[in-house]
Amino acid sequence: MTLNCKFDIILPMVITIGNIIRGVSMESSRKNVSKEVIIETTLKLIEEKEGIKDxxxxxxxKKIGCSHANLYNYFNSLDEIFWESLGQTLLIMIDYCEGNLSCENNPEENLYLLLANLVDFSISHPGWYRLIWLESIGGSPSFEVVEKLHTPGEKLKKLIIKASNNNLSKEKSNLIYDILHSYLHGELCKWINNRSFINNIAETKTRIFSNLKYLYRLLIKEEFTI
Known part of the structure; x- marks a missing residue:
């Protein structure tokens, strides 16, 4: 089975935190401080600085236009802000990755679309990717954030089962997910930390996506030929 769309066509335009947070536009206001504005501002800074450093x-x-002491009216610590920002980032990522999954009668193609979107999102937002997977955050996430941490993986595992026409067991789906994610994470870490030998973003996205697709097909072929 081949993907009907070219890779550079199926990828939607990169979202910005200013115009999409769960589909709602929010503008930071010097006169209006709220949890939502604090999270939005934090994500903008993480995006700009490509991580939580500084x-x-x-x-x-300062970016909001209020006293730093005012933030304690909404959060107990900077770490709590980071955890909540991480949870919001996951929701943005899910919305982005699922935004163009329209092949209801072709779950395998939907899987490829989601993987392509995931590659695009991660490479286009290195600061957010670091926040999700690489940054050390003190304290503990809330129950709500913990649930969000599990959501992307569970969605992808279910889509892997659907792509196999429901022939895969949950155990096998988990195994395929772990292998695909481990490969993807390794490639993204090389790119984000400037350890990749390819400097062209479009070429890198295409190569990683193609390898994910090839790896998935190998794993499925092995599963059904044993």
């Missing part, structure tokens, strides 16, 4: 309460407050 993102602190004073930097967040």
């Amino acid at each position: 993102v602190n309460l004073r930097a967040i407050a």
Whole structure:
């Protein structure tokens, strides 16, 4: 089976935190501080600085236009802000990756579309990817954030089962997910940390996606030929 769309066509335009947070546009206001504005501002700073380094309460407050002490009216600590920002990033990522899954009668093609979107999102937002997978955050996430942490993986595992026409067991789907994710994470870490030998973004996205697709087909072929 081949993907009907070219890779550079199926990828939607890169989202920005200013115009999409769960589909709602929010503008930071000097006169209106809220949890949502604090999270939005934090994500903008993480995007700009490509990580949480140099993102602190004073930097967040300065960008909003308020006193850093005012942030304690909404969050107990900077770590809590980071955890909540991570949870929001996952929701943005899910919306982005599922945004153009329209092949209801072709779940395998939907899987390829989602993987392509995931590659595009991760490479286009290195700061957010670091926040999700690489940054050390103190304290503990809330129950709601923990649920969000599990959501992307569970969605992808279910889509893998659907792509096999429901022939895969949950155990086998988990195994395929782990292998695909491990490969993807390794490639993204090389790119984000400037350890990749390919400097062209479009070429890198295409190569990673093609390898994911090839790896998935090998794993499926092995599963049904044993």
